[in-house]
Amino acid sequence: MKSFFVIIILSSFFLNLSAQDATRLCDTWEINQRAMKLNPNAKKAIQDLKDFTSTYKENGKQVYIIPVVFHVVHNYGTENISKEQILDAINVLNEDFRLRNLDTMYIVSQFKGIAADCTIEFRLAKIDPNGNCTDGIERIVSPLTKNANEDTKMAAPAWPRDKYLNVWTVASIESGAAGYSYYPGSVDGSWGEDVDGVLLLSNYLGSIGTSQPSHKRTLTHEIGHYLNLMHPWGNSNSPGIADNCYEDDEVTDTPNTIGHTTCSITAETCGSLDNVQNYMEYSYCGVMFTLGQRDRMHAALNSTTAERNNLWTTANLIATGTNDNYTGPDCIPVVDFKAIPYSGCMGYNVTFTDFSWNTDTISSYNWSFPGGNPASSNLAQPVVTYDTPGIYNVTLQAGNATGSASMTKTAYISSIDTTTGLNIPIIEGFENVTFPLASFADENWTTTKTGNYGWQRLATVSYSGTACLSVRNNGNNIGDESVLISPNILTDTLGVNAMIKFNLAYAKSSAESSEILRMFVSVDCGATWKLRYSRTAANLVTNGGAYVSNFIPTQSQWKEETVSLSTYSAYPHIMLKFLCVSGDGSRLYLDNINLGVPTNIESTVSNQFGLTAYPNPFEKTTQLEWISSEPEKIAILITDVTGKQVFATKTEAVEGLNRFAIDLTTSPKGIYFVKLYSNKESATVKLIQL
Ligand SMILES: [Zn+2]
CATH class of the missing domain: 2.60.40.10 (Immunoglobulins)
Incomplete structure (x- = not known):
């Protein structure tokens, strides 16, 4: 038994390497365990539905038509599946729940007699909750289509569950499952209204398009759960365990079984032939529900639990445009x-x-x-x-x-505009209170985010100066992206030994923290980006690896990263992009981006500006003076004797004499270096504050 599990774990690992393949079929048990904890109604509702089901009398006549809405959550990728694929999925459901599937011929003889026409049909909604025209498919753009979880449903809100079966399709699911849904009892009451329904991988929907025939029963299985069916081995996600013979799925005609992950149709695991071909198995060869399962689903559809009993009423079919012979108009497009x-x-x-x-x-x-x-x-x-x-x-x-x-x-x-922008050298310490906006529009940085928190200026933490940028990862979802993009950078003077340096600080908040920091360079103004730097959480940490929920770095908990940009010396301009991918860890801090700053400027640079400071030595304030040969942008950087940056700014110099006041009131007495940079020249003077 032990070695069996090792094999399962390894194969799950290898399956995971393929981007969108599920590592297991279904997470319904896990998601319902969670609901049991969070939903105050759940325990009583599950018992009430159990009691209702045990006394429910099946008449076998009613056909239950269920209006369906698909929320296709996508980010313009292949997960934005076609309408044909969705119609195919509806067709599969209507075959499976009406026993019209051609593969009923393969049902083993012992179960042919109890294979059920469940008399449940599914139709795409034609009228939305506001009474407007719909084709039953919403297409919602959200990055939460990747690593989807219950938050994804907030990006594409559920339609009222007493009127529609909500199905969300996504690019990938955080847990690695192909899909999951809720039992009615787990989501009874207001807690469940936002999450009730099925969440499914888009490539496990239907049999065509991005899906394949072997995936097409995943939705059949999940809707089985939605209508209160358990796995045949009982209410767990652990098929193959001997103890499952003593568990129950509360359906009398499904034989006890340990549960199957392969299609071994002759298996007898609990003393009788197993119904391996049941849709609620993990055998990937389901072709039937049983009569007992049909009755249990009908009971769920006649119960008030989670409002399933309203779905198929004549009034609701009319309200949702799913009644017989309703055609409705062709809908006006929703433009994107x-x-x-x-x-x-x-x-x-x-x-x-x-x-x-x-x-x-x-x-x-x-x-x-x-x-x-x-x-x-x-x-x-x-x-x-x-x-x-x-x-x-x-x-x-x-x-x-x-x-x-x-x-x-x-x-x-x-x-x-490729003719303007930042000049080399670049010293960006995020000291400007208006960051990402600069004094000059062509020097503005831009930030975008997919989560709650993106790159934000923080005036209370810094490696140098008084401010830095930070992403509050623990307020974001895993996979949320925070992007920082530089303005155009003029690289005429970028030497072949050019380096970009920056300081960062980061701590994990648990072993699972999975932040990523990446830096990209574009030579075509952001049309395409080349990756130049990438670090994952273990290589980002700057605090020795301790887990900290709200990390604030000390001066020694920063590190400097250096990336060669020598390949870009031949390009007239570049742009930089810093991407932080949140992974439920602590904050990531970024400061002091330096590009093309000579390392030994004190000894090498002549004072072509005629730069002076007066008074010098000084108390608190002094004034710089220099001569510019033409109007130009000037960067001013002040460091202490250790090289720590205490002040950085940019100013527009006029042709001729320029003055700039320096105030070091908040800095300790001592020796400082003022460095001036233009596109062509640089200069430095020593300051002494008394
Ligand atoms: Zn399942």
Whole structure:
């Protein structure tokens, strides 16, 4: 028995290597255990439904029609499955629950007599909860399609569960399962209203498209749970255990079994032939429900538990447009679209793709591209050139015979001016209180996030100066991404030995913390990115590895990372991107990004600016003076004798004499170095604060 489990664990591990394959069929037991803890109604509701089921009298006549809504949660990937695939899935359900599946011919003779027509049918909703036209499929864009869990349902909220069976389809599931659903009792009462239904991998839905025939019964299995069926071996997720012979699925005609993960149809594990071909098995060869399972599902559909008894009422079928002969209008589209790439160098081409949904019959496109060429288009997939630098909106109006709708994505397209931006060297300590906005618009950084918390300036923690950037990972979901993108960086003076340096601090909050920090470089203004640096949690930690829930680094708990950018000396401009992927750990801190700063500037740089400070020595304040030969951007950096940065800023110098006041009131007395940089020159002077 022991070696058997080793094999299972190893095979799960290898299966995991393939991106979207489930490591096991179903997590219904786990998710219902969780609901039992969280839902105050659950215990009583489960008992009530058990009592109701035990006295329920089946008449065998009623056909139960269940309105269904699919929430396709996607991020424009293959998980945005086709309507054909969803219709195929509905077809599979209607075969399986009506015993119209062709493979009933393979049912072993001992079970042919109890293979049930469950008289349950499924129809895509045609009227939504607000009384509006729907094709029964919502397409919701969210990064939570990856590593999906119960939070994913908040991104694509459930429709009222007394009117619809909610099915969410996703790219991957956090637990590694192919899907899961709730027993009615677990979600009875208001706690369950937001989560009741089925969550399923998109490539386990139906038999076509991204799915395959061997996956198509996963939804049949999960809806079995939704209608109160357990696994044949009992209420657990542990098939193959001898003790399962003493567990019960509360259905009289399913023989006791230890449960199966392979299709061994002659197995007799508890003294009689097992019903290995049952949909509620893990055998991947299910072809039937039993009459007892049918009656148990009918009881669930006639019980008030989790409002299943309203789904199939005539009034609800009319309310959801699923009654016989209801055709309804073709729905007006819900407009969506995507640009690839949405950022690029001035003059770049963008391909726009229509992702509108709720209809198959879009007949007109009316695009508007302010700042683009062409400025409008009627194509489904236009290509647009953005010659003039700027940030632009895009609008699409799409229509069919019923009507039209439109959507505007604001600040969606970035056409980057490659002639302006940050000059080398770059010293970014996040000291500017308006960060990510800079004094000059072409020097603005940008931040985006998929979770609750992205890169945020923190004025209470720093490696140098008084501020840094930080991501509050423990307030995000696992997999949430926080992105920091630099402005265009002019790299004319980037030498072949160029390095980017930055300081970071991080601690895990548990053994499972799985943060990732990555740095990318783009030479085409953000259209494409090349990975230059990647560290996972174990290599990011700067506190020796202790688990800390709210990590605040001391000065010694920072480390410096150095990445060679020598391959970019041949490019006239680059952009940098820092990506933090949250993994339920503590905060990640970033400070003091330096690019192209000479390491031994004190000894090598001549004072071409004529830089002086007066008074010097000084108390608290002094004034810098220098001569610029033309209007130019100047970076000013002050470090102490240990090299620690105490002040950094940028200013626009005029041609001729420039002055800049320095205030070191909050810094201790001692020796400091002021360094001035322009695109072409640099200089340094020593300051003495008394
Ligand atoms: Zn299951």
